[in-house]
Amino acid sequence: MMVPTSTMDPEVQLRLPLDVPAEQDLLNQPVFPLIHAIKKDVEERIDASLSWDQLNAVDVNYSIFRPLVFKYAKLRNYAIVYACLVVRTHFIESASQDLAFAPLKLTRADACELLALKLLRRFTGNSDNPVDLFSVLTVSWDPLQGCPDSCMSDIREITGEDIRNADRVSALEIAISSEAKRFIASPLVQTCITDIYNGRVVFSAPATRGSILADNYKQRHVQVYDVHNTPWLDHYRLRVPRYRGIMEFVDFAILLFLFVLCLHNKSFSTMNWSEIVFIIFAFGFLLDELTAALEHGWDIYIQNMWNGFDLAFATIFIVYLGCRCRGLVKDDFWWNDLAYDILACGACILFPRLAFFAIKNNLIILALQGMIAEFFVFIMLAAVCFSGLLFTLWTLSRGSATWNLRKIAWLMTQVWFGNTFLSFTVAESFHPIFGPILMVMFAALSNTLLITIMISILSNTFARINEHASEEYLYQFAISTIEGVKSDALFSYQPPFNILALLFLYPLSTCLSPRQLHTANVFLIRITSFPQLIVIGVYERCFAPGSRFIATTKAAGSSMFDSVSRQFRLFESFMGTSRDDVMGAIFEIDVPPSVTNAFSTEDDREPGMEDSAEFGKAQEPDETRQGRPEIVLSPTPRRSRSRTSRTYREEQPPNSPLARLFGTVRQRAISAQGDALGDIRKIGEAMENLKEAAMPGDKLRQEIKELSERQARIETLLLTLTRGMRGEGNGSGSSARG
Known part of the structure; x- marks a missing residue:
């Protein structure tokens, strides 16, 4: 129900949504039946393992994807892309459980991604409303929407919960969680993500059940931002990913400064002011990371490689704080010193994290995540393999005062990283016979074979990421952008003010109405973020492009x-x-056809190279017959063969997309038919001349017989070509009607 303009909230009047379907219309669109319909069609049509390039082949496109696109595009359902990506997620999960059919299920998952991309092009390309693109990608959907009661009861039995509505997720979030990198890297999706990142398009996803402090009072549809119709203290601009990234850089710089200051001013007996400020700011940093993880889920949060660094520092800080509290309570110097030593290890995280803000788009940085993961997996496998050697050496040296399990493990680590001579000098101390043999084998394996394998694995990982560097970068860019669009009220506060908001607003959320909570939230945001809002307002009105x-x-x-x-x-x-x-x-003006056609003639056009303006348009022939098409032959022998074939081409225009695509092959057949007709006419004239001459003899009869056989073969060839062309025309027509 629309609110009258006179009584509408002034804040709502500033951002009126564009031509987006009403929320009630979106709630009435079926999602659950659409998901299962797509799953059924993909399973019936994809029954072989194919690569991505094979799925994009012309024959597969026309036989499989084109009918599906026509079928689902007619529905005008905004959840169509979301449903395709949900089915893709299902096939990926089932592939990990059914290894025998994993290649087939992964092919079906790729087919769902390709179908989603084609439907997005079809859905938004034929629309006059540009907001359709943003609505399809950003509207949050409930997978149980439109689910019948019988299916709902079965779902309750499987989940064991009384679920009426599931968490609402958008198509972009599903694409990120399912790692649909080709879909995300497409120009249409990147247009939407770039506009969201720069703040030109504004939307807010509803807060999920995992939100710490939800503020869903004013949920807005997709809107185009107009700086001249918004207030100076527009608190929604704090959620723009571009500005959010700049503020995160400043927050990390402040955190690093307080970190260095805390370690410089160590106090073992009490906490000084620098340590207290650092702990408060670090708590705000941890709360911000927890808010980000709970808002969109851990599956999306861990996809961002930078969040791994943040989690590592959060772990170090929690361990430091525990040791520090224990040392202060018991007045134990050892625990206090250990706490500072643990905190000092956080420099390995904070310094590179701050530096990566400036070079985060570099290929080396993009490949670093995959290479680190492969490296740790390989190290763990090597440690498991050599654990048997560790136990053997410990057993051989049992009873010796020189070696214990810790010293043997440290010796093996030194040999692994290059100190091979140590293994030769102490080999006999384990056993006079088996010691040298085992240590030589370990040194050879660790320094030659395993190191070579590790280098090869890392090189292949870098080459694979380098091959898809643009897709990987756009995927990370999409993750950071979607993470910036949150409805949790705490996300609009900068650390450490989010702690103040949590302590102040969380108790009020239990006793205030949604409108009152929203008013208090906006007031507190504008008070705590007043300098940032003023800077953003001045920039957008005076210095932003287009201002x-x-x-x-x-x-x-x-x-x-x-x-x-x-x-x-x-x-x-x-x-x-x-x-x-x-x-x-000169390329922006409208040029009349007389200028563009000044140097073109009728003979310049080659077979199969029609004008793009006339491509696919059927021309009316002057005369038509039932059955075999009429072929006009000139009585003069000087008529060109190419002209004969061109006359036939004009009377039989291409009548299907495949016929137009492969028009060159058809024109070759028509040209061959024209040549055959010319040969028949010449043979007929030669036979008439021979009959008139009435030359006697066996030689003449033999020549006439050979000419007759040749004429019969040519007529048979001509008849075969004509029937083949007639069958092609009928097949193309039926496919066009279908």
């Missing part, structure tokens, strides 16, 4: 440059001329 100040400055500078260049002609020799502008302008 009035920038446009006015450019216009004034351009007019001044034009006046100076007209007065001083030598100025252009230094500053350059405007020929680039002229070259760009």
Whole structure:
């Protein structure tokens, strides 16, 4: 129900949604039946393991995907892309459980991703409303929407819960969690993600059940942001991922400064002011990371490689705080010293984390996550393999005062990383016979074979990521962007003010109405983030691209440059001329057809190379017959064969997409038919001349017989070609009607 303009909240009036379907219409669109319909169609049509390139082949596209696109595009269901990606997630999960059919299920998962991409192009490409793209990708859907009661009871039995509504998730979040990197890297999806990142498009996802402090009072549809119709203290701009990234960089810089200051001013007996400020700021950092993880789920959170660094520092800080509290309570110097030593290890995380903000788009940084994962997996496998050797050496040296389990493990680690001579000098101390043999074998394996294997694995990982570097970067970019669009009220606060908001607003959320809680939340955000909001407002109104100040400055500078260049002609020799502008302008005007066709003739067109404006348009023939098409032959022998084939081509235009695509092959058959007709006419004339001459003899009869056989073969060939072309035309017509 629409609220009258006169009584509408002024904050809502500033952002009226564009032509987006009403929320009630979106709730009435079926999602559950759509998911199972797509799953059924994909399982019936994909029954072989295919690669991504094979799925994109022309024959597979026309036989499998094109009918599905036509079928589901007619529904005009905004949840169609979401449903395809949900089915993709199902096939990926089932592939890990059914290893025998894993390649087939992964192919079906790729088919769902490709179908989602084609439906997105079809759904938004034929729409006059550009907001359809953002609605399809950002509207959150309930997978149980439209589920019948019989199926709902079965779902309750499986889950063991009385579920009426599941968590609402958008298509973009499903694409990220299922790692649909090709879908995310497509231009349409990147257009949406880039506009969200820069703040040109504003939307807010509803807070999930995992949100710490939900503020769902004013849920807005997809909207285009207009800076001139918004207040200066627009608290929604704090959630723009671009500004959020800058503020995160400042927060990390402050955290690093407080970290260094805390370690510099160590106090073993009490906590000084620098340590207290660092602990408060670090708690705000931990709360911000916890909010980000609970809002969109841990599966999306861990996909971002930078969140791994944040989790590592959070773990170090929690261990430091536990040791520090124990040392202060018991007044134990050893625990206090251990706490500072543990905290010092956090420098290995904070310093590179801050540096990666400046070079996060580098290929080496993108490959670092995969290479580190492969390295640790390989190290763990090697440790398991050599654990048997560790136990053997410990058994052989039992009873010796020199070696214990810890010293043997440290010796093996040194040998593993290059100190091979140590294994030769102490080998006999384990056993005079088996000691040297075992240590030589271990040194050879660790320094030659295993190191070579590890280098090969890391090289292959880097090459694989390098091959898909653009997709990987766009995937990480999508994760960081979607993480910035949250409805949790704590996300709008900068550390450590989010702790204040949690302590102040969380108790009030139990006793205030949603409107009152929203009012208190907005007031507290504007108080704690007043400097940031002022800076953002000044930038967007005066210095952002497209702002009035920038446009006015450019216009004034351009007019001044034009006046100076007209007065001083030598100025252009230094500053350059405007020929680039002229070259760009000649392609922006509408050129009449008489100009574009000035140098073209009718004979310039080759078979199968029709004009794009006339491509696929059927031309009416002058005369038509039932059955075999009429072929007009000129009585003059000078008529060109190419002209004969061109006449036939004009009477039989291509009548299906495949026929137009493979028009060159058809024109070759038509040209061969014209050549055969010319040969028949010449043979007929030669036979008439021979009959008139009435030359006697066996030689003449033999020549006539050979000519007759040749004529019969040519007529048979001509009849076969004609029937084949007639069958192709009928097949193309039926496929077009289907």
